[in-house]
Amino acid sequence: MSYRPKASEFPWRCPGTLGRRAFLHAGAGIGGLALGNLLRAKAIASHADASPRSDKSMIVLWLWGGPSHLETFDLKPDAPSEYRGEFRPIQTNVPGIEISEHLPRIAAMADKFSLLRSLSHDSPGHVNSTHTLVTGYPGDLIETPPYQPKHPNAWAVISKFLGERKLGLPTHVANHVRYDGSAYLGGGFEPFLVQGDPNNPKFQVPNLDVNSISRERFSNRMNLLAGFDHLQREIDTTGLMSVMDKFDHKAAGMLTGGAAKKAFDLNSETPETRDRYGRHTIGQHCLLARRLVEAGVRLVTIDFPHVPGQKASSWDDHASVWNIFEEMKVRLPVLDQVVSTLIQDLHERGLSNDVLLLVMGEMSHTPRLSSFQGQPGRDHWGRAMSVFLSGGGLRMGQVVGSTNPKGEEPQTRPLAPNDFLATIYKALGVPLEAQVNDLRGRPTPIVPNGRPIDELF
8 A cells, every 4th residue: 555645744835836936947948059059960860760659749738736626627516615615517518527617618528538537646745746747656755956857757758759750840849847857868858948928929939040040051060060079979978979969950950941930930820710729828828739739749748837917826726825716717717718729629620639638737636625814725635636638549528537525535446647657658659668777777667557547548
């Protein structure tokens, strides 16, 4: 039986917010490369990646802070008032499936999504919950900087084993990734970071064109520099140079090919389409995600912590920081709009079987409400959480698993994070039996003891 830490072991209170300094992620995206580094890039055919095992893509809408399942996808209207809260469930277009009254657009398309209601883990904090959920290995009980995973997260695993879908486009694009890291997989799997606001009329993605230097001169300089690099490359014993070659070659392909610049151009969308997604930051990020997977990007992760202008800065709805119901009433309609529009758009464009959409956070929040100076909220809870899936060739229109009458823990079909990871790996084509050597040279499974969720296949 797995160890479940007691609340008394964690006397501190999470403030439920993320400071500006912590938010400035120091990821090494392609967009940060200077021209001098880009000139090092060259095409080395013998080092090209093998053909991908799958042509599928994935979009992840990450609800940072942990959305409460009792306000979103697993309401308990018959539970005592201190559990059920203010919201009521509504019927979806699939008999027997109900979700929050504040998600009516999503409810109208339950035949196009499935819910996991019995996912459970024992990690109590944001960092260790994220680690547990996206690596398949429990995160450290005590969270300490630099908050990087000790095992490769799913985004790095997908990037390594499936690689880019289309030359000239990045494998992984993100606006921000929480606690990102490829651990012992090595370098070169970082996302291409797009941290601007796509809703801004002046929005543009930097470093997607050669600009001041012609493509011919750019190519000539790369070839010339290759000769000077030869000696340094021969004496390099760390393997860093080969990683930089691979990474910079992809950057050079983006600069000279034009496919990336076209994919990022939201101005080519009709005003009506942009309005459907919503003229706000998260809506335009979701539209951009659809454009990217349609163009050939393998993985797009979208960090959705809050709606700009809210008191809330995350889905971490402690009573000590804000009223969970007031903030949910602002947040959920935006979630409803972007998710329903994205699903419909993928279906209309014939992409639903080739693109898997996940809507999730790292944890849920306590079924029993807490109160602070009369303000309601919920605290950290991983023992029961919901995950929303759509498309990807999986079976839709169903709920897998259930929680007990108060929503405290799984009642039927308990699922571990490893089962969830095995499911998305199988759906995308990542070999479940794959192992990689850790920092000590020991073969380590990419997902230990996980079994794909049969009901989804």
